[in-house]
Amino acid sequence: MNILFAGNVGKLTDSLISPVLKEHGCVVSGEAPYLSEQKRLDFYRDGGGKKEDMFLSYQFEMIVFLSKSIDGEKLMGEVEELEDSIRLAQKYHTRDFVYITSNDIFTNGENDRTRKVLMEACEKICAGSASPDDMHVQILRVPFLYSTEKNDWLLTGWLKQAAADEEVIFYADADQDTDFLCDADLGELLARIADAPPRTDYVEMNLTGGWKVTFEEVRDALVERQGNVTCVFDPYAGIAPCYRGDLKAREEYGWYALRVMVNDLPQIMEKVGEKRIRQVEQERRRATWEKVSGKMRIAVEMIVLAIVAQYLAHLTKGNVTVGFLDFRLLAVLIMGTMNGLKAGIMAGVLACIGYLLDIHESVNWQIILLNVQNWLPFAAYLLLGAVSGYSRDRLEDRIRHMKDEYGIMEDKYVYLSNLYWEVLRRAETYNNQIIGYQDSYGKIYSAIRRLDQDNPQEVFFEAVNVLEEMLQNRAIAIYSIEPGRDFARLMVCSKGIARELAKSMDLLKFPELRESAGNGQLFVNRECKEGYPSYAIPIRHEEKCYGLIEVVQAGDSQMNIEFSNKLSILSNLVTSHLLHAIRDSAAENKYIENTNILLADAFAKILEVRRNMRDKEYADYALLKILRGEDSLEEIDKKMSGTTRSSDFLGLDENGEVYLLLTQTGTKGVELVGERLKKHGISYEIVTEQGEKK
Numbered sequence: 001m002n003i004l005f006a007g008n009v010g011k012l013t014d015s016l017i018s019p020v021l022k023e024h025g026c027v028v029s030g031e032a033p034y035l036s037e038q039k040r041l042d043f044y045r046d047g048g049g050k051k052e053d054m055f056l057s058y059q060f061e062m063i064v065f066l067s068k069s070i071d072g073e074k075l076m077g078e079v080e081e082l083e084d085s086i087r088l089a090q091k092y093h094t095r096d097f098v099y100i101t102s103n104d105i106f107t108n109g110e111n112d113r114t115r116k117v118l119m120e121a122c123e124k125i126c127a128g129s130a131s132p133d134d135m136h137v138q139i140l141r142v143p144f145l146y147s148t149e150k151n152d153w154l155l156t157g158w159l160k161q162a163a164a165d166e167e168v169i170f171y172a173d174a175d176q177d178t179d180f181l182c183d184a185d186l187g188e189l190l191a192r193i194a195d196a197p198p199r200t201d202y203v204e205m206n207l208t209g210g211w212k213v214t215f216e217e218v219r220d221a222l223v224e225r226q227g228n229v230t231c232v233f234d235p236y237a238g239i240a241p242c243y244r245g246d247l248k249a250r251e252e253y254g255w256y257a258l259r260v261m262v263n264d265l266p267q268i269m270e271k272v273g274e275k276r277i278r279q280v281e282q283e284r285r286r287a288t289w290e291k292v293s294g295k296m297r298i299a300v301e302m303i304v305l306a307i308v309a310q311y312l313a314h315l316t317k318g319n320v321t322v323g324f325l326d327f328r329l330l331a332v333l334i335m336g337t338m339n340g341l342k343a344g345i346m347a348g349v350l351a352c353i354g355y356l357l358d359i360h361e362s363v364n365w366q367i368i369l370l371n372v373q374n375w376l377p378f379a380a381y382l383l384l385g386a387v388s389g390y391s392r393d394r395l396e397d398r399i400r401h402m403k404d405e406y407g408i409m410e411d412k413y414v415y416l417s418n419l420y421w422e423v424l425r426r427a428e429t430y431n432n433q434i435i436g437y438q439d440s441y442g443k444i445y446s447a448i449r450r451l452d453q454d455n456p457q458e459v460f461f462e463a464v465n466v467l468e469e470m471l472q473n474r475a476i477a478i479y480s481i482e483p484g485r486d487f488a489r490l491m492v493c494s495k496g497i498a499r500e501l502a503k504s505m506d507l508l509k510f511p512e513l514r515e516s517a518g519n520g521q522l523f524v525n526r527e528c529k530e531g532y533p534s535y536a537i538p539i540r541h542e543e544k545c546y547g548l549i550e551v552v553q554a555g556d557s558q559m560n561i562e563f564s565n566k567l568s569i570l571s572n573l574v575t576s577h578l579l580h581a582i583r584d585s586a587a588e589n590k591y592i593e594n595t596n597i598l599l600a601d602a603f604a605k606i607l608e609v610r611r612n613m614r615d616k617e618y619a620d621y622a623l624l625k626i627l628r629g630e631d632s633l634e635e636i637d638k639k640m641s642g643t644t645r646s647s648d649f650l651g652l653d654e655n656g657e658v659y660l661l662l663t664q665t666g667t668k669g670v671e672l673v674g675e676r677l678k679k680h681g682i683s684y685e686i687v688t689e690q691g692e693k694k
Helices: 014-021 051-058 078-091 113-129 154-163 183-195 215-226 248-253 261-315 327-339 341-359 365-370 372-438 440-451 456-471 511-518 561-587 600-615 633-640 667-679
Strands: 002-007 025-029 041-044 062-066 096-102 136-142 144-146 168-170 180-182 202-206 231-233 476-481 487-493 504-506 535-541 544-551 621-627 649-652 658-663 683-687
Touching (some): 002 051, 014 025, 014 183, 025 051, 051 078, 062 078, 062 183, 078 096, 078 113, 096 113, 113 136, 136 183, 144 154, 144 183, 154 168, 154 215, 168 215, 180 183, 180 261, 183 248, 202 248, 215 231, 261 327, 261 341, 327 341, 327 372, 341 372, 365 372, 440 456, 440 561, 456 476, 456 487, 456 544, 456 561, 456 600, 511 535, 511 544, 535 561, 544 561, 600 621, 600 649, 600 658, 621 667, 633 658, 658 667
Parallel strands (some): 002 025, 025 041, 062 096, 136 202, 144 180, 168 231
Antiparallel strands (some): 476 487, 476 544, 621 683, 649 658
């Protein structure tokens, strides 16, 4: 199979293309300075011929198009180049088309809208060209790429800047998540795509290197291994890839990233360091050579001009036509004008020596020394060399001074321009705040309507959605607390932190948080204490604490009074509706008389809400079927007393079977509950998601 690599091929490396070359022939369209000559690898450099000739010659079955968006480059001309490649692929019946682009299209921010529009346009062009009978299209969105071979990826550029003690600029906030994918792993995926075509005509894949990391942690890694590195976080100067992954590549091709950047970083830094040492040595040698060669050039010019002037003076001696010319003066003038004061004076000294050699046979040295008139030629040579050289040096100083002034003016104008754009950005921010304030009544009304649910579980579910949207934060958690106890259990949390957050929390280990909750005050983690949330506010009613609302992680821009006030207002809305729903549910007859076992309808509603929360990764649960045998419901309720938590639910299904719903419980939690049930003589079966029992 012949495969064409097109687009931003200047970034291609041996480690990326080698897995594909094992079984297939590859053609690279364009200059690829980081690729070495290899078997089955051809280069097509358009020297005026048509690109169609290449398609006619090779009959490509697959095209890999690398976007300029990778590593944050500008997208000038990409739409036209992509359209041309797709047109030729369709014309010559290419089977597969793979478009590799950056996942920074998902990055939040409006600092580069044009770039996102162009990226969306390119993806739409690819999607529109997909056809089950003509050409299959796959879009691979990648994070930062890196390589352990010779390359020009952005990570290597950062390391070079750090090695050269230059400022490293990250086009993102310090707390933005990002990811790094080794291009060798990407090459392995391309090889698998070439071996096994996709089953559908259009596929989108978000690839990940498996190392979710913030830019602040990237900076810390550079500092740890490189030493003193100056890093600047500037999200308004550009755009950066984020952490965004799915399982499509694994499901389709059994692919996942094998290499992790943090493990490869020492090897990359070692190669960059060796290259930096060679570069510094070359620069030192070059500087030394330039310094020596400059002096040698002046010396050679001076000697050659002196010899030529001496020869011409001797040749024209006694010639009436040109005898009046003094070639030594001309040589001194040339040297002073071209090379400055020192060269001019040295040329004057050589001219004096030449003059002495010319007259030493005809004039006695005592006469030259004692007769002041004979000093005039020597004075003329030296004076001309000094004046011409001084004029040259003064002109160079003036030019250097003007360049410095222009540099200062340029820096001033750049500063004023940045200040102007910063003022515009702040004005837009304030304008958005004013608009948000004017529209806040509608937002509050919408939040109240969404929270107006009778089922407490649905209130928990909607509360997280409301808090996420109105606080613009995706790290919200809600805990429940039994009044008078110091143990909090997770009821629901944001999707992004569901796997990282503990299912329960001992408040005795967090004394400051416990104190704030007991006093009904907002807790703010101003000292950045480990394990503590950024914000926490208690859910209270009649001087009793029933739970906590936490902002587990808040960005630097959210650690302010405005955010804390907004959190306080929203938490009051959530608290009032949650407590209202709990009171309403308690007033209804949902339990079997004289037991804590829910009726079938009530239990089914709670189970449905919990299932929806798990599907959206807001919360987890486990379901156990209680095998009661000949025991009555009252006997089962009595046995179950003390074996479950207050957040768990015991209820009937439509067939009268007894089930135990364990909220926020995983495999280990089920094992612990199972041990307690067995101690009380209760048998059970675990009900899986598909309804099977085991």
